Amino acid sequence: MNPLIAQIAAHSPGLRDWLALTSVIFSIGLYGLLTRRNAVGILMAVELMLNSAAMNFVIFNRFCLPARMDGSVMAIFVIAVAAAEVVVGMAIFVALYRYRGTVDVNQMNTMQDPVISIEGPGDFNREVMKNINKQYKSRHDH
Amino acid sequence: MTATSLTYFAIAAAQGAFKNVTVSERTAQAFADGSWILAIVYIVVALGGLAALVTLSGLVLIYVERKLAAHFQCRLGPMRVGWHGIFQTVADAVKLLLKEDVIPEKADKAMHLLAPFLSMMATVMVLGVLPYSPILQITDINIGVLFVTAVSGFGVMGILLGGWSSNNKWSMVGAMRAGAQIISYEISATLALLVVVLFSGSLSLAEIVQSQDAGWWIWRANGVGFVSFIIFVIAVTAEINRTPFDIPEGESELAAGFHTEYSGLRFSFFFLAEFINMFVVSGMTATLFLGGWMPFHIGAWAGFNGFMDLIPPVLWFTGKTSVVIFLIMWFRWTFPRLRVDQLMYLEWKVLLPIGFVNLFAAAVVVLYNLYPFPILVP
Amino acid sequence: MIASAIYTVLFYAIAAGTILLALAVVNTRKLLRAAVALMGALSTTAGLYAMLDAQFLAGVQVLVYVGGIVVLIVFAIMLTRSGELLEDNPTLKRKLVGAVISIGFLVSSVGAVWGSPFAIASAGKAPANDALMIGKALLDYGPGGFVVPFEVISLLLLAAMLGGIVIARKTPPTGQPFTSGGDLPGEAEVYHPLSQRDDETGGRAS
């Protein structure tokens, strides 16, 4: 047999290699979660993380309990949860966009403080912010 | 080299001719036996066969569509290139290949280039699992039906990307419509398909065909099969964006929908994908409801059955597929296009409830053995 | 031997592809390209599932993720115009913090994985028909059955569907709690719910 082939075959991936792969994907998702500002981008990063977590179940199932399918079942649950999450997330983003004109998470701070900093560009946003500030004041005047 | 591999292939074909094995199994066997060349020959033949199937069926279907369209509308259709215009499609293909490939200036170029390939990929991947005959199937995977349903998602992505990346309002609207339409009608198609899965007890396409040994599911399933056949045909007609459900590319309102900005080779990819899709869904309909390559048998009438067995299975498959294709073309040239709201009404308020009730009825039929024929549990 | 070598090569190739696509997902400025990269990453993950002898799961992955979730995300990107409003580049500080945290997580988790012993089953053979096994496990209520989580998941999906419809609805239905008044004339012009909360005319005044 060709020694190169034997060499390659000797490095057949084991449990730890698979887990390292999912860890890498998870950390990439984490990085995206921390750096993205667009809510849809954050959702995509979360999908990556969920995906790698689901793969962990399958990996453990394959290597530690090969005769059963519990890992696959758990992964199916994770996929279903991801689907539900995306549905609700998309609905929230669309509603947010309709009201605020943006899905930048840094501007989703209306519950934060009475004095609201205006970060984003655009007159629309500015108007919305002014309106909110005015109403906040008038509510406190009563 | 060529002669050797051909010889190998001939021997292997002779050996495996009457065994019920797929090309992938034969490749694996050859691989295990250590005959690399044979395995490679199998792979090349499979890929070449797929390419030939795509090209040939595309050419033939486009010609047939044009001829049928013409005669449905009291016209003659192409008559100039060759006898009765038989080479018209070839001429068109050559024209499309020679055309300049225009990419709009403000388009997202990478996505614009990628979209037709996604569309095409979704179609060709299904061709690999269709059982054309007991010995002619590229690969039979365990989850065949699931696979077929799954890869259609790539088609949706191709259309969405194509529409979005063209940076054109019509394309965008067409793509959004197509996406909404396809993912809506996929539900009904899946519900109809689950009925067959319930009856045959398997997700593998080859086993579904085998389970129709005693009769095709369209009538052997006590009416449930017929209803799901009708639902499936309607839903897949909508899924491949053909009239009366062609609002994604409604010429009268959206120029050409998602492929407005495409030209030349890439347009021909979209165009070809549309026609191969028609072949694919018709083949799926034939496989699921009309018995795939199974010959037509009547009870225990041995003479008739023997005569029917003389016709090769490939011809049975092709014939059944052609019937469904004809049906879909007939729909196209008869019915007017639906509006968007009518389309959604049809899916969510008509097909979906009927599909659910039908699935429930099928479950009852299977659970209480309400049908007279035995089913083969693999 | 050869099969094992091919398996190894495939694993590393697909893993590299997945990692590259995942990097593209978090680093591309154009969100729609990120969505396409996400589709690629999830498809290659399906390939990895197939390599782990979970064919059914691979099919489900492609069906749900590519056919459903990515399409939904693309719709979300188009509806919120996130593709056109190019996301501004994260600041260097943000990038550094993100990189430090994620690399820290990576190092610690890989270290933990490498350091801990696992009960690896040596003679394991995956069941031939995994779809059958999964179906039985999902609907089994004995030990090792998952029927309760299955039902809970279906409830969750139903709730998510209804919630999605209610949240994304254009005009809120009349008389429902947590809504701003109902299908009144002029409701469409109201662009912020707060602007009419103190308004006694129910949104009719401008």
Next chain:
Amino acid sequence: MGRVDFNDVKHETRTFAGVTVPVSVVPRFKRQAYPTRFLFSLKSLVDGMRLTFGYLVRPSTVVTRQYPENRATLKFPERYRASLKFKFDENGYQSCNGCGSCERACPNGSIILETRKGATGKNEIERYIWRMDSCVLCNACVEACSFGSLEMSHDFENAVYDRRLLVYTLNRYAGPTANVLLKEENLEAREAMMTKIDAYGGQVPMNGYALPTVAALGTPREKAATDGKGEAS
């Protein structure tokens, strides 16, 4: 599907604000029950499919005509409009007197008339120029003509390689003007001058262009044209 039955429409008179007017009372549109509507829609679908299938299986319904091959037997509908033409009687005379109604009726100025003073002192047509390149074949000129001098003909093979060639003179050369005629003493020669020259009509290059594909305005067209023009101006 619900339908309005026109037998149920009542015709009566009603008084609105003191004015009595005849009205038609149409019964209210009634939606039929769901199963009826469902079956009706199915029936309409099947009807449509039967119709198109009938077209498919009966070749006699085909209406396509394969043009170059059946050129000899081409048949046109009566009112098919392909190009504008002058009506000539059996002696080759036209009834046009150059009144200019057609020129005024033309929506886009595709008709240009050149008239001159005739032998009897009345206006007569010298050149009737029709620009096919801008004509939309709307038939307004034919309808505007009080003398029935124009008609739309079925000559549709008008393709040329140069757009400038799509300018036609519709009338025939009717001889030189009266003062030219009267100078000619010889009666036979006068007769000859008054012969209708068919070649005068036909394509004329626009704006005096000399085009290689058009036969030069030579004999007898060239001569006749210059003769007439030179004296008339």
